[in-house]
Amino acid sequence: MKLWKCIANFFTTLAELASPLGELVQSQLESSISDVRIGLLLTAASGQEVSEQAQQQRILLSAGLEMLYLGLSIHKLLLAYAQNH
Numbered sequence: 001m002k003l004w005k006c007i008a009n010f011f012t013t014l015a016e017l018a019s020p021l022g023e024l025v026q027s028q029l030e031s032s033i034s035d036v037r038i039g040l041l042l043t044a045a046s047g048q049e050v051s052e053q054a055q056q057q058r059i060l061l062s063a064g065l066e067m068l069y070l071g072l073s074i075h076k077l078l079l080a081y082a083q084n085h
Contacts, residue, residue: 033066
């Protein structure tokens, strides 16, 4: 459930991007999003009592980390394009 909340936050934020950046991000999205990275952060405190606020913060942090990873992937793609042209 938390995993899906994280992914929903991620997609909501990405939907706000304007073209052409939004289209570039969408094209890279499937290859960059990782259930493993998200799940690792969300389960880091499993077995401990965690407040609802702490859970929400973990969800937002997971979405933020995925956005950073996606941004890095796009920057690498743009750098490779610039070097070839």
